[in-house]
Amino acid sequence: MLTLDRKGMVLSHTPTAERLLSEMEELTPSWTRDGVPIPVSMVAGALERALKSASVRDLDLIPKVRVRGRSGRWLMLHASITELTPGRPSETVVVIAPSEPEEVARLNVASYGLTPREDEVVKLVARGLSTREISGALFISDYTVHNHLRSVFEKAGVHSLEGRWSSVSSSRGCCLVCLATSA
Numbered sequence: 001m002l003t004l005d006r007k008g009m010v011l012s013h014t015p016t017a018e019r020l021l022s023e024m025e026e027l028t029p030s031w032t033r034d035g036v037p038i039p040v041s042m043v044a045g046a047l048e049r050a051l052k053s054a055s056v057r058d059l060d061l062i063p064k065v066r067v068r069g070r071s072g073r074w075l076m077l078h079a080s081i082t083e084l085t086p087g088r089p090s091e092t093v094v095v096i097a098p099s100e101p102e103e104v105a106r107l108n109v110a111s112y113g114l115t116p117r118e119d120e121v122v123k124l125v126a127r128g129l130s131t132r133e134i135s136g137a138l139f140i141s142d143y144t145v146h147n148h149l150r151s152v153f154e155k156a157g158v159h160s161l162e163g164r165w166s167s168v169s170s171s172r173g174c175c176l177v178c179l180a181t182s183a
Contacts (some may be wrong), residue, residue: 004092008036008044011091020096023069039067039077044092047079066099066107074099074107101126112155121148 002021003011010032021027025037036044046063065077076099082091105126109119117138124134135142 002036002040002094002096004036004040004044004094006089006092008041008092009033010036017094017096020069020075020098023071023073023075024067025070039065039075040094043077043079043094047081047092051081066103074104076100076103112152114152114155118148118152118155121145122152125149 002013002017005011013032018027021031021037021040024039027037028034031037035041043063043065046065050063063079067075067077069075076097078095078097080093080095082093084090102123105119105122109122114122120138121134124137129137131142131145134145138145
């Protein structure tokens with residue numbers, strides 16, 4: 001977590017936030033004084049724009065930015081603002097965390113042009129379901145699940161049987177997420 005003042009300068013941060021920020025870009029020893037990384041500026045700017053919105057509906061939005069780290073892992077940044085207290089201005093709070101597998105799967109669906117049914121299968125695989133569990137949940141045969149997975153692998157650029165199997169067996173629930181972020 002980062003806390004920023006009205007000018008976007010770091011007031012405080014957690015060691016975890018610094019570690020996750022260093023996954024996005026190389027941090028200088030004086031990064032807290034030199035300015036925040038671009039994704040932090042983006043989410044803080046989106047918050048500022050949302051707070052100036054004329055629409056009441058927009059005021060309930062929590063700005064989010066998804067960023068792919070240097071390691072290939074996706075990170076999520078959320079921004080919010082603290083309440084004013086007597087003698088202390090409001091501050092911007094930015095929470096940084098690894099993206100959930102289903103969030104990454106959604107990005108992959110958009111980037112690879114998956115069909116709605118392939119999307120459903122990907123989401124269930126990302127949740128760790130087996131072929132049999134997926135076929136039961138979607139009321140389709142195991143063979144149809146395999147066909148959808150074959151199509152997803154092809155769209156993700158994984159063409160070897162060994163690549164498919166190692167991706168599936170290495171992290172069961174996150175196989176498609178891993179494929180898409182490494183392709």
